[in-house]
Amino acid sequence: MSFDRVIRHGRVVTPGGSFTGDVGIRGEKIAALGADLDCEGADVIDATDHYVIPGVLDVHVHLALPFCGTVSSDDYRTGTRAGARGGVTTIIDFAIPYAGESLSEAADNWLAKADGEALIDYTFHICVTRWDDHRDQIKAMVDRGFPTFKEFMIYASEGWQSDDRALFGTLEKMREYGAMLLVHAESSRVLDELIARHHTPELMQRYGARLHPMTRPNFVEAEAIQRAVCWCEATGGPLYIVHMSTGEGADIIRSAQHRGVPVLAETCVQYLVLDDSVFEREDGHLFACCPQLKKPKDMARLWDGLRHGEVSVISTDTCTFTRVQKAMWEGDWTKIPMGMPGLETLLPLTYTRGVLGGHLTLEEMCTKLSTNPARIMGLAPRKGGITVGADADLAIIHPTKTHRVDPATMETNADWSPYEGWELAGFSRTTLSRGEVIVDEYRVVGREGRGQWLPRITAGQPAEPTTKDIAGAAA
Ligand code: URP
Ligand code: ZN
Ligand code: ZN
Numbered sequence: 153m154s155f156d157r158v159i160r161h162g163r164v165v166t167p168g169g170s171f172t173g174d175v176g177i178r179g180e181k182i183a184a185l186g187a188d189l190d191c192e193g194a195d196v197i198d199a200t201d202h203y204v205i206p207g208v209l210d211v212h213v214h215l216a217l218p219f220c221g222t223v224s225s226d227d228y229r230t231g232t233r234a235g236a237r238g239g240v241t242t243i244i245d246f247a248i249p250y251a252g253e254s255l256s257e258a259a260d261n262w263l264a265k266a267d268g269e270a271l272i273d274y275t276f277h278i279c280v281t282r283w284d285d286h287r288d289q290i291k292a293m294v295d296r297g298f299p300t301f302k303e304f305m306i307y308a309s310e311g312w313q314s315d316d317r318a319l320f321g322t323l324e325k326m327r328e329y330g331a332m333l334l335v336h337a338e339s340s341r342v343l344d345e346l347i348a349r350h351h352t353p354e355l356m357q358r359y360g361a362r363l364h365p366m367t368r369p370n371f372v373e374a375e376a377i378q379r380a381v382c383w384c385e386a387t388g389g390p391l392y393i394v395h396m397s398t399g400e401g402a403d404i405i406r407s408a409q410h411r412g413v414p415v416l417a418e419t420c421v422q423y424l425v426l427d428d429s430v431f432e433r434e435d436g437h438l439f440a441c442c443p444q445l446k447k448p449k450d451m452a453r454l455w456d457g458l459r460h461g462e463v464s465v466i467s468t469d470t471c472t473f474t475r476v477q478k479a480m481w482e483g484d485w486t487k488i489p490m491g492m493p494g495l496e497t498l499l500p501l502t503y504t505r506g507v508l509g510g511h512l513t514l515e516e517m518c519t520k521l522s523t524n525p526a527r528i529m530g531l532a533p534r535k536g537g538i539t540v541g542a543d544a545d546l547a548i549i550h551p552t553k554t555h556r557v558d559p560a561t562m563e564t565n566a567d568w569s570p571y572e573g574w575e576l577a578g579f580s581r582t583t584l585s586r587g588e589v590i591v592d593e594y595r596v597v598g599r600e601g602r603g604q605w606l607p608r609i610t611a612g613q614p615a616e617p618t619t620k621d622i623a624g625a626a627a
Contacts, residue, residue: 158194166539167537180586181542203514203548207545209522211243212394214471214491216265217248217471219489235495242275243274245266258278267601275607281304283321302334313340327387361440362431370399384414384415392528393405393416399449409461417464422468422492440485440490459512498521500557534606547583548581557575558572
């Protein structure tokens with residue numbers, strides 16, 4: 153059997169287990185796994201003393217998003233280059249209708265943003281923002297290859313907010329169409345009340361950006377997750393809680409899953425490695441995101457949830473704003489553009505803090521970053537695992553070699569990083585996307601515009617790796 157490329161002598165992580173050996177690639181696909189594959193005529197990539205892991209899927213990103221009175225500053229060019237450097241080979245963004253637009257127009261807008269710019273493959277969740285207008289457009293979007301939808305329980309000021317009627321009705325449709333609803337779960341009525349109570353010149357002068365965590369106690373997220381789970385249980389429509397940040401949320405998801413409720417949850421890496429003490433810093437406002445960073449006990453509970461299974465996916469919620477954009481707050485925390493950069497550091501942070509930190513095995517990390525996101529979002533078996541027939545999307549990482557996080561040397565458009573100065577292992581030495589090397593020796597070498605839109609059929613598969621794909625590899 154001949155190959156175009158062979159990755160040799162790496163520690164290869166497959167959904168069925170890890171082995172030391174080779175990955176044979178023909179065209180865009182993985183053609184064989186095994187020991188000492190035939191390298192005659194093939195381009196050989198040496199992975200000795202490295203891990204060969206599936207390309208990461210970041211299924212929660214916002215690129216060039218108009219939000220908070222500005223536009224998030226990583227676009228499809230910088231965002232996908234940043235992702236590639238961090239071993240990310242697939243992203244899922246959110247197509248959000250602009251005022252008065254249909255779901256289909258939203259998808260067209262986001263396809264246009266990505267076209268000719270993206271270095272890696274991509275697709276979108278479709279945001280239902282005006283239930284009465286959008287309800288009858290959902291089926292056509294599923295037929296067009298978009299089986300995941302999103303509703304926000306907050307953000308009335310952006311025109312994005314959904315009420316319980318919309319959540320309930322959308323979940324009914326998800327069940328009918330084999331689709332899945334993603335929900336940003338924060339309780340808007342109580343949140344707005346707490347913000348209004350604190351929005352005084354005296355308190356802003358005294359507490360500054362600390363008012364952001366002060367006005368979002370954990371019950372703001374927990375009550376909203378509980379309510380969304382209630383509608384999920386009542387309708388049987390598959391639900392996926394995005395960017396879950398609280399221990400209480402993990403408890404709710406765990407008990408719902410034990411009752412057989414079709415709900416899944418993602419957390420973001422920032423909720424695993426940062427806590428709200430960052431708001432004490434002079435530049436604490438930079439860290440404002442929704443939901444906001446929580447307490448060390450929440451971080452610990454989310455790590456446990458990943459290991460036990462109630463948290464299925466780690467993503468980033470990348471929504472990059474520069475220092476100049478963040479400065480729009482001028483002392484009023486309600487005006488801070490909400491979000492942080494993340495694509496470039498997802499894998500290094502999860503590997504360094506998760507695997508080297510003893511929270512996850514290497515295989516569990518790959519399940520949470522690749523296998524589960526691909527299965528849940530309807531991209532498996534094409535994406536998410538090193539298996540014969542899958543796209544040759546791979547990251548090759550060194551077990552211990554570290555790089556210092558320095559925005560000046562990064563691909564992101566951000567001029568700051570929440571992790572500035574951190575020494576992280578797990579940056580991708582070599583990233584392959586559909587068989588093509590797009591990162592070599594830690595530097596992006598692929599050309600933008602090569603990334604492809606990924607049509608999907610269904611979504612919401614349960615999150616479990618299979619064990620049958622090791623394909624003759626030596627243990
Ligand atoms: O702060 C955040 N997360 N910005 C992006 C919008 C969202 O809620 O996901
Ligand atoms: Zn959100
Ligand atoms: Zn988001």
